Amino acid sequence: MIKPFFCFEKEFTVNVDASKEDCFYQPMKIGDTTDIEYQVISGGELDISLNIFDPTGRVLVADFKKSENSHTIVVQMNGDYKFCFDNKFSSFSAKTIFFELIVDNSEEDKWDSDENYNFDDVDPSVIYNLKLTEVQEIVNNVRDNLNKAKHLQDMIKSTEARDRNVAEEAFFRVNVYSILILVVMILVSFVQLFMVKSLFEEKSKVHSFWSYLERIFH
Structure with a gap:
C-alpha cells in the first residue's frame, strides 16, 4: 500500500463586481505549502487587489491593483485562511479573475520505502x-x-483569454469611434452644402445675413 498524501489543487474563474470584494476560505494546517497565482482576464484596466489573511486575521499578502501575480506561503498555523479579491477601487468595471490554488503537504507526500x-x-x-x-x-x-x-x-489559456478580451474591447472602441467620426463628417458635409447653397439664394436667410454684414463693413 502507498501512504496517503494530501494535495489540493483547484482552478477558479470568478467575477468581482465594481465596488465589491469577494473572499474565499481554505482550511490548512502547519507544514502545508500554499501556492496561489492569479490573473485578471477582463474588465476595465485589468487590475485587482488581493489580500490573504491567516486564521487570526493577520495580513500575509497585500497586493494593490495588480494585473497578475503569484505567492507561496508556508503555513505556520492551523485554521481557515482567507483569500480576498478587492475591486472596491473600481466604480464601474467588474473584473473577471482566473486563479489557481495549490495546497501541498510535502511531508506526507512521500512513499513508504518499507512497503511491498x-x-x-x-x-x-x-x-x-x-x-x-x-x-x-x-x-x-x-x-x-x-x-x-x-x-x-x-x-x-488564461493569458489568451485576457488578450482576446483586450482585442475585442479595442475592436469595439475602434468601431464606435469610426461610426462617430463618420456621422460627424456627414453632418458637416450637409451643413457645408446648406451654407454654400444658401449663399446663392437671394431669398434665403443666410444670404440676407451675409448681405447685411457686407453693407455694415463696407
Missing part, C-alpha cells in the same frame, strides 16, 4: 538494477513535471 510493490509486469533484470528510492524519485519527478506542464497550459 507489485512489479510482476516488469522485467526482473530492470527491477534489480534500480533501487526503490530511485524509482520513487523518477515517479515523483514525472508527476512534478506533469503538474508544471498542466499549470503552464492553464496560465497560457
Whole structure:
C-alpha cells in the first residue's frame, strides 16, 4: 500500500463586481505549502487587489491593483485562511479573475520505502538494477513535471483569454469611434452644402445675413 498524501489543487474563474470584494476560505494546517497565482482576464484596466489573511486575521499578502501575480506561503498555523479579491477601487468595471490554488503537504507526500510493490509486469533484470528510492524519485519527478506542464497550459489559456478580451474591447472602441467620426463628417458635409447653397439664394436667410454684414463693413 502507498501512504496517503494530501494535495489540493483547484482552478477558479470568478467575477468581482465594481465596488465589491469577494473572499474565499481554505482550511490548512502547519507544514502545508500554499501556492496561489492569479490573473485578471477582463474588465476595465485589468487590475485587482488581493489580500490573504491567516486564521487570526493577520495580513500575509497585500497586493494593490495588480494585473497578475503569484505567492507561496508556508503555513505556520492551523485554521481557515482567507483569500480576498478587492475591486472596491473600481466604480464601474467588474473584473473577471482566473486563479489557481495549490495546497501541498510535502511531508506526507512521500512513499513508504518499507512497503511491498507489485512489479510482476516488469522485467526482473530492470527491477534489480534500480533501487526503490530511485524509482520513487523518477515517479515523483514525472508527476512534478506533469503538474508544471498542466499549470503552464492553464496560465497560457488564461493569458489568451485576457488578450482576446483586450482585442475585442479595442475592436469595439475602434468601431464606435469610426461610426462617430463618420456621422460627424456627414453632418458637416450637409451643413457645408446648406451654407454654400444658401449663399446663392437671394431669398434665403443666410444670404440676407451675409448681405447685411457686407453693407455694415463696407
